[in-house]
Amino acid sequence: MTLVVRARAGQTLDQLEAGVPGLAATLDALSWRCTAYRGSTSTLLVELVMHDALRGPRDGRVPLTPTSAEPGHLLPLGRRDVGGTWGLTVAGRHTLVAGCSGSGKGSVLWGLVAGLAPLVPSDTVRLWGIDLKHGVELRMGRALFATVADTGPDALAVLAALLDVAERRGQAMAGQVRAHTPRPGDPLHVLVIDELADLVAYADRESRMEAARLLARLLTKGRALGVVVAAFVQDPRKDVVTMRNLFTQRVALRLLSDQETAMVLGDGAARTAPAHRISPTAPGTAWVVDDEGNSDRVRADYWPDPVIRELAARYPCRSQVVPSPPAPQDGDSVDETPEDGPRLRSVPTGPPERAPRPRRPRSPRAPRARAAAGATSADGRRSE
Structure with a gap:
């Protein structure tokens, strides 16, 4: 259902549009939309959807003809x-x-x-x-x-x-x-x-x-x-x-x-x-x-x-x-x-291998040097 509504003196399109939900509910419309009628600043075009054309699913079909990818298509x-x-x-x-x-x-x-x-x-x-x-x-x-x-x-x-x-x-x-x-x-x-x-x-x-x-x-x-x-x-x-x-x-x-x-x-x-x-x-x-x-x-x-x-x-x-x-x-x-x-790049499939750490022969541990003049006993006397 399409209605053309003209504003009265002192009314605006915004005021008309604010009343459309109530009109749609009164007429039991499923949905509605409003646009200015032919660019007018005083007339509103109201479209009321009275029948549900979307009821029930519809399966998509494989397209058999080429489409366009250009802007606007x-x-x-x-x-x-x-x-x-x-x-x-x-x-x-x-x-x-x-x-x-x-x-x-x-x-x-x-x-x-x-x-x-x-x-x-x-x-x-x-x-x-x-x-x-x-x-x-x-x-x-x-x-x-x-x-x-x-x-x-x-x-x-x-x-x-x-x-x-x-x-x-x-x-x-x-x-x-x-x-x-x-x-x-x-x-x-x-x-x-x-x-x-x-x-x-x-x-x-x-x-x-x-x-x-x-x-x-x-x-x-x-x-x-x-x-x-x-x-x-x-x-x-x-x-x-x-x-x-x-x-x-x-x-x-x-x-x-x-x-x-x-x-x-x-x-x-x-x-x-x-x-x-x-x-x-x-x-x-x-x-x-x-x-x-x-x-x-x-x-x-x-x-x-x-x-x-x-x-x-x-x-x-x-x-x-x-x-x-x-x-x-x-x-x-x-x-x-x-x-x-x-x-594109090729990425190694595993972690990089580390080069083996060089091993050096361990130097022999030096014997503990005794005091040059001999060990000192607990009482302070030197042993020969």
Whole structure:
């Protein structure tokens, strides 16, 4: 249902919008959204969703035609409650997806990966993965990824390698172009992080500080250079995701409180995009807020394990890489670095052997010298 509401004398659009939740509740609407009608400062367009178009899950399907990785292109992920396809732009954006356990983060993750998958074999897109939950999620589609890190040191190596890609690409682009355009052999690098908190909040102090430093630098400089991040997290609090504001687009799956909704989608979102009210029986359902501040209720398609395996078998990555830790140690051999690839190195498989310590013959112990004039007895007399 669409309503056009005109303000009376002395009213503002903000006042009209404040009354829309009550109107929606009166008409038993499932959700609603407001926009200025054709740019007017006195007329409000109110869209009320009366029928739940998101009821029931829908399985994802392996794409059979190539997509685009250029900025502005939408990757189809699922459905909108007002009808039509819901999609996200990956190129030129850093994406944060937040949702409590069981909210359906895997549906959004594999939807993004599936949308980019047809461009993986030609190396127009290169996928990198960090999954510190033993790789349970990402290794289901391992063949799609250039590398998947499932330990803390490997994760730091992946972040350092991608930051190195951004640094060298930035030097090559300086004075030439301001935004990277993906093409075969010069790909869009997409880092997929399953459970961001394991990387930047729950590790030991030294590891999490280094991970936060590398990731913050990547989020700050990577977008225009064709190095983007898609991170998934259960707990969006500031003390867990300290660089939350560096993500340029966010998706709120089911959250636990209105405060968490505001943390993910911004101030006032708890009223216009109540992610904390999403039903636990509808995993994959989410609220998003676009660049103009308009909220949208959506649902991502579900990706069963056999479909993920089929996706990985159809579109395997041809550029498998083994990133090295950021600072080579003495004795490590560094391989030649490709022009747009990570630094690779060979690391000795065991601890370095120590050279045997030279042994010198022990000098004979000198006998204890008696006093030159003989020993002195306890009573002070000298013995001959």
